[in-house]
Amino acid sequence: MTRPDHTGSKDADDPTDDLLRTDGGEHSDPPRGTITLPDEVELPRLLDFYDLQDPEHTRIHEFYDNLRAGSLTTTQCTDCDAIHFPPRVVCPECLSDDLTYTDLPHEGTLTSFTEVRGTAAIGMSDDPPFVVGVVDLGPVRLSARVDDATYDELERGDAVQLKVMDIDGPTEQDRVFYRFEPV
Amino acid sequence: MPHNAAIVGGGLTEWGERDATWKDLAQEAGKATFDDVDGLEPEDVEGLFVGAVQPERFAFQSHVAPMVAELLGIDVNGMLARTELACASGQAALRYAWLAIAAGQLDVALVLGVEKMNIDREHMPEIQSNMTNVLDREFDGVNGLNGPSYFAQYAQRHMDEHGTTQEQLAMVSAKNKSLAAETDFAHYREHVDVDDVLDSYPIAPPLRLLDCSGITDGAAGVLVVSEEKAAELGVETTAYITGSGQSCMASNSVNNIPSMTTWPQAREASQQAYEQAGIEDPLEEIDVAEVHDCFSISEIIEYEQLGFAEEGEGGQFIEDGRSELDGDVAVNPRGGLLGCGHPLGATGVCQALEVYRQFAGDVSSARQVPDDPETGLIHNLSGSASVHSVMTLARDPQ
Numbered sequence: 001m002t003r004p005d006h007t008g009s010k011d012a013d014d015p016t017d018d019l020l021r022t023d024g025g026e027h028s029d030p031p032r033g034t035i036t037l038p039d040e041v042e043l044p045r046l047l048d049f050y051d052l053q054d055p056e057h058t059r060i061h062e063f064y065d066n067l068r069a070g071s072l073t074t075t076q077c078t079d080c081d082a083i084h085f086p087p088r089v090v091c092p093e094c095l096s097d098d099l100t101y102t103d104l105p106h107e108g109t110l111t112s113f114t115e116v117r118g119t120a121a122i123g124m125s126d127d128p129p130f131v132v133g134v135v136d137l138g139p140v141r142l143s144a145r146v147d148d149a150t151y152d153e154l155e156r157g158d159a160v161q162l163k164v165m166d167i168d169g170p171t172e173q174d175r176v177f178y179r180f181e182p183v
Numbered sequence: 184m185p186h187n188a189a190i191v192g193g194g195l196t197e198w199g200e201r202d203a204t205w206k207d208l209a210q211e212a213g214k215a216t217f218d219d220v221d222g223l224e225p226e227d228v229e230g231l232f233v234g235a236v237q238p239e240r241f242a243f244q245s246h247v248a249p250m251v252a253e254l255l256g257i258d259v260n261g262m263l264a265r266t267e268l269a270c271a272s273g274q275a276a277l278r279y280a281w282l283a284i285a286a287g288q289l290d291v292a293l294v295l296g297v298e299k300m301n302i303d304r305e306h307m308p309e310i311q312s313n314m315t316n317v318l319d320r321e322f323d324g325v326n327g328l329n330g331p332s333y334f335a336q337y338a339q340r341h342m343d344e345h346g347t348t349q350e351q352l353a354m355v356s357a358k359n360k361s362l363a364a365e366t367d368f369a370h371y372r373e374h375v376d377v378d379d380v381l382d383s384y385p386i387a388p389p390l391r392l393l394d395c396s397g398i399t400d401g402a403a404g405v406l407v408v409s410e411e412k413a414a415e416l417g418v419e420t421t422a423y424i425t426g427s428g429q430s431c432m433a434s435n436s437v438n439n440i441p442s443m444t445t446w447p448q449a450r451e452a453s454q455q456a457y458e459q460a461g462i463e464d465p466l467e468e469i470d471v472a473e474v475h476d477c478f479s480i481s482e483i484i485e486y487e488q489l490g491f492a493e494e495g496e497g498g499q500f501i502e503d504g505r506s507e508l509d510g511d512v513a514v515n516p517r518g519g520l521l522g523c524g525h526p527l528g529a530t531g532v533c534q535a536l537e538v539y540r541q542f543a544g545d546v547s548s549a550r551q552v553p554d555d556p557e558t559g560l561i562h563n564l565s566g567s568a569s570v571h572s573v574m575t576l577a578r579d580p581q
Contacts, residue, residue, distance in 0.1 A: 050325060118386045121329070141438050142322065151388055
């Protein structure tokens with residue numbers, strides 16, 4: 001099996017050479033149409049950083065349900081007691097799928113942080129400057145935005161506390177996410 | 184390994200903000216690669232491995248390995264695949280070519296890394312979205328963590344816990360960006376000194392703009408062949424792959440990363456590669472190291488974890504000049520990611536090509552590692568630095 005031979009060979013007797021004429025002729029004025037594209041599109045579903053949080057879209061919806069009710073939780077394995085973050089549907093320590101939700105502390109320690117001052121991603125491009133850091137909650141550590149503080153006001157080791165954010169748009173769902181703020 | 188595999192040449196595009204598409208870049212690098220190696224043509228290639236991270240997002244294109252085959256006229260009848268391992272995708276492609284040759288499945292492979300990253304500047308938030316989703320998008324990327332803001336956490340902790348200074352970070356950038364000024368394809372070709380770095384904008388403090396690599400378009404290719412094929416070709420210079428290791432320690436998101444100060448995965452991956460290559464003292468035995476300096480802090484941590492410096496002493500290592508061209512180990516002679524830019528899928532391939540060219544003496548004298556280097560390594564981290572990949576290279580087969 002070989003590729004079709006596309007090496008061009010000019011042959012005076014080859015009738016297909018007529019098809020390759022570049023001087024116009026009867027092909028010079030083809031009909032024209034217009035393809036219309038929208039000037040703007042709504043935020044495409046897959047460029048929304050926040051997941052759809054209901055049972056029809058994610059099996060960790062309970063994490064979001066609990067957060068919506070004001071509680072930061074994560075999964076714990078009933079077989080080996082491992083605590084996970086992010087929440088799971090299968091325990092990575094023992095592969096059990098018998099997991100329950102357990103409460104996490106709402107106050108933790110800021111172990112490192114910076115301030116985003118350059119351009120940020122779609123959906124957060126109006127937000128800079130903002131602080132993002134790593135929060136140690138004891139059982140788990142997580143990355144989080146830290147509101148109501150600037151880089152210069154913070155120090156490693158500062159105590160920070162949970163703040164629940166309601167997400168406005170673009171879906172009909174009442175979505176939430178977590179941030180932290182200085183205690 | 185049952186069969187030795189060697190890089191016998193390669194080529195690349197100009198790197199930078201290119202007025203060119205993904206497909207244009209792949210063609211340029213492919214042509215440059217075949218032009219560089221006498222005796223190998225597209226019809227000789229049995230395996231094609233394409234390192235590419237986000238053609239789906241940056242070029243709205245998937246299934247890119249056969250696209251490269253078509254663009255370069257390669258009838259692949261052995262193996263082809265695109266590899267994606269974020270910033271280590273190019274090294275992953277090299278690793279698969281090496282394994283396929285070692286296993287006796289192929290004698291000739293083309294490894295091509297390509298990334299088109301720049302779209303018009305008004306779309307910078309979209310570019311940033313693409314950079315942010317290499318982290319766990321749902322729980323880390325969502326918080327606005329991207330390259331600078333993620334690696335800034337490591338910089339802050341390394342400075343606090345080990346006394347690493349802002350000046351030592353700047354020394355890494357000044358070294359690499361000044362070497363890039365001598366590299367004809369580099370994105371950034373201006374000499375930069377420590378004060379220039381310290382005067383640049385603190386875009387994600389403690390990291391400053393010149394502590395960061397760039398958003399770069401580019402592609403690079405190498406041809407990897409079996410020892411038998413290399414002998415048949417009679418090539419003058421070879422860069423044999425003598426070891427290759429990787430480690431991820433079951434981690435990807437912030438909670439599960441083994442350390443937020445350093446990278447034990449880099450130590451593990453390098454130990455694997457050193458053991459395969461029979462390297463006992465990397466500082467003594469490695470002449471040229473192309474390491475993943477996506478940010479200045481990265482190179483400092485890598486000195487420590489690749490076995491060049493003691494833990495916590497990476498800052499002193501650069502300050503003492505031990506990673507300069509004429510130091511104990513020449514680190515990033517082409518100027519690294521800081522100087523050349525970082526077209527994600529192309530970086531690992533370009534690092535290997537640089538090691539090959541250093542062996543061949545085929546670089547400008549201003550960046551040539553002295554005394555005929557014969558051993559090298561390439562190192563890449565990827566994503567949240569959860570994964571580290573290390574490959575050792577030597578001019579002669581083991």
